[in-house]
Amino acid sequence: MNKKIWLSSPHLTGEEQKYVTEAFETNWVAPLGPNVNGLEQDICNYTGAKACSALSSGTGAIHLALIMLGIEEDDEVLCSSFTFSATANPIRYQKAIPIFIDSEKDTWNMSPELLETAIQDRIEKGKKPKAIILVHLYGMPSKMEELMAIANKYKIPVIEDAAEAIGATYQEKAMGTFGELGVFSFNGNKIITTSGGGALVSDNKKYIQKSIFLSTQARDDAPHYQHSQIGYNYRMSNIVAGIGRGQMEVLDDRVEARRKVFDFYKNELSQFKSITFVEEPQGFYANRWLTTILTDSFETREKIRLALEKENIESRPLWKPMHLQPVFKEFPAYTDGTSQDLFKKGLCLPSGSNLTLDDLERVVKGVKKAI
Numbered sequence: 001m002n003k004k005i006w007l008s009s010p011h012l013t014g015e016e017q018k019y020v021t022e023a024f025e026t027n028w029v030a031p032l033g034p035n036v037n038g039l040e041q042d043i044c045n046y047t048g049a050k051a052c053s054a055l056s057s058g059t060g061a062i063h064l065a066l067i068m069l070g071i072e073e074d075d076e077v078l079c080s081s082f083t084f085s086a087t088a089n090p091i092r093y094q095k096a097i098p099i100f101i102d103s104e105k106d107t108w109n110m111s112p113e114l115l116e117t118a119i120q121d122r123i124e125k126g127k128k129p130k131a132i133i134l135v136h137l138y139g140m141p142s143k144m145e146e147l148m149a150i151a152n153k154y155k156i157p158v159i160e161d162a163a164e165a166i167g168a169t170y171q172e173k174a175m176g177t178f179g180e181l182g183v184f185s186f187n188g189n190k191i192i193t194t195s196g197g198g199a200l201v202s203d204n205k206k207y208i209q210k211s212i213f214l215s216t217q218a219r220d221d222a223p224h225y226q227h228s229q230i231g232y233n234y235r236m237s238n239i240v241a242g243i244g245r246g247q248m249e250v251l252d253d254r255v256e257a258r259r260k261v262f263d264f265y266k267n268e269l270s271q272f273k274s275i276t277f278v279e280e281p282q283g284f285y286a287n288r289w290l291t292t293i294l295t296d297s298f299e300t301r302e303k304i305r306l307a308l309e310k311e312n313i314e315s316r317p318l319w320k321p322m323h324l325q326p327v328f329k330e331f332p333a334y335t336d337g338t339s340q341d342l343f344k345k346g347l348c349l350p351s352g353s354n355l356t357l358d359d360l361e362r363v364v365k366g367v368k369k370a371i
Contacts, residue, residue, distance in 0.1 A: 005362060007314040008189040008290060011254065011354040016246030023238045031056075031216065033238030035245055040199070042248040047166075047174040049182065049201035051208035054241055055215055058163040058185030058198035060234035062133065063090035064211040065159045065181040065200060069131050071096050076127055078118060080110045080135040080161070081321040082339035087135055087161050088322050099129060100323040100333035106281055108342060109142035110134045116150050118334040123154075132158045136165035136175045137319075138348070139191070139258075139289035140278060144170045144178050151179075159183065163198070167191060167255040167287040176201055191254050191289045191353070192247035194240045255287045257353035261360065262288040265349060268364045269293065274300050274371055290348045292318060298344045300371060305347055307370035313363055318346035 019035050028034060040052040055061050071077060073095035079088050081100035091098045101118055104111040115132070122129050132151055134142050151158045158179030162168075165175040166184045176182025182201045186194040200211050213219075218231025236244075247254075262277070269275050274296040280286055295301045301317065308315045320343050323333035350363055 002312045002362070005313040005350050005355070005359050006352060007316055007348060007350050009352050009354065010188050010193045010195070011352060012243075013246060013250055015249060016243045019242030019245045020239055023242050028238040031235035031237045033241070035238045035241035036236055039236070039241040039244045039248065042245060043184070043199055043201060046248065046251065047177050047182075047201060049174075049177050050203040051201065051205040053200045053208050053211045053215065054236040054244070055198045055200060055211075055234045056236055057196060057234070058161075058183050058187070059086040059090060060215070060232065061183040061198045061200040062087065062159065062161060063093050063232070064214060064234065065183060066090055066094050066096070066131065067214065068181060068202075068207045068210060069157050069159070071130055075130040076122060078115065078129045078132045078156070079322070080133065080137075081323045081333060081335065082108060082137060082319055082342065083135040083161065083322065084163075084319055085322065085325065085327075086163070087133055088328060091133070096130075098322070098328060098331050100321070100328070100331065100335070102321075102323075102333070102335040102337075103339045103342065104143065105338055106278075107140045107142060107284070108137050108278060108339075109140065110147060111336070111338070112143055112146035112150055114334045114336065115147065119150070119154050119156065121334070128154070129156055132156050132179075133161055134158060134179075135161040135163075136168060138292055139165045139168050139287035140280070141165065141168050141170040141175055141284045141286065143281075148178055164190065164289045165287060167251055169285040171283045172285075177203070180204065181207060186244055186247070191258060191287055192244070192251050194236070194244040194247065197236050197240050197244060254353045258288040258291075258351055259286075261351050261353070261355060262291045264360050265291050265293070265364065269367060272371055275367075288351065290351045292346055292348050294342065295345045295347065301345055301347050304367050304370045308363065308366045311362065311366045313366055314350060316348045318343050318348065
């Protein structure tokens with residue numbers, strides 16, 4: 001059997017080892033230490049954010065972001081529907097109500113038009129939403145000018161789920177730095193990884209200080225263990241942060257490599273009328289975490305996916321929208337069918353920065369054979 005080609009596997013350089021070794025040699029293996037501090041500073045330097053908290057996951061970062069904004073039981077939170085469940089799950093951790101917003105067709109991210117429709121409708125129903133969580137899907141920036149204008153008009157704070165979008169920019173400004181708080185993920189399949197981990201960023205340093213306090217079990221400043229608030233075990237370890245420091249050194253290289261993967265697929269497959277690619281609007285710079293294609297039908301998508309699977313090549317349908325998920329079916333949604341159609345016809349192709357030319361040619365051969 002041919003070797004497995006993964007959708008998006010970790011890509012280490014070996015430089016990570018120096019930070020990990022230092023953590024072992026100095027016995028800094030706890031969820032604090034020089035690597036944690038260093039990674040937080042690296043992220044701030046790279047994105048321009050004023051403060052950062054390195055955490056155990058992007059999901060934990062979203063949860064803490066909601067807490068920072070005071071989201072409580074029965075509050076309504078507007079949320080991108082076309083995303084992974086980790087975007088929406090923390091809303092329910094707080095016993096708040098997710099209100100799902102469909103996508104627009106240019107970037108596949110939250111529709112500004114439907115966002116404003118939803119806000120107006122919720123206000124008319126007597127309950128103004130308390131926050132907006134918008135996603136930069138597959139590393140493609142959302143339409144931030146329009147979305148932020150709406151958020152500011154109605155004075156609703158924004159949490160940016162940039163879990164897939166570190167290294168992407170909108171009008172040369174880093175994703176994750178437009179809203180009140182921004183979230184990154186360093187899970188094993190992301191553009192850079194700490195094996196598992198995430199980060200919360202903000203220009204409001206008080207938010208980050210509070211998030212660090214809560215992420216380390218909310219221990220009060222006392223000689224004994226005393227707790228006046230509920231805390232969480234969300235802090236990143238010094239060892240894991242060491243991997244992240246090494247990865248941050250090559251982030252721009254990883255973005256460049258992923259963009260080249262996208263270009264390769266586009267050059268090889270654009271000739272087929274049954275396949276289209278999502279393009280960058282003017283001023284948008286995607287990190288192309290995953291290269292995605294949109295086919296002309298569910299049948300074509302499945303034909304390609306199954307053909308690649310047969311060749312030991314991993315591909316994946318686009319996210320199933322949250323408003324179609326059994327766990328969220330009871331919650332309000334403002335939709336026009338866009339994300340449902342994308343889910344039906346779209347496919348993620350192998351996109352790792354460590355793919356070889358032979359790997360890419362195998363994928364393209366498999367796709368061409370299928371159609």
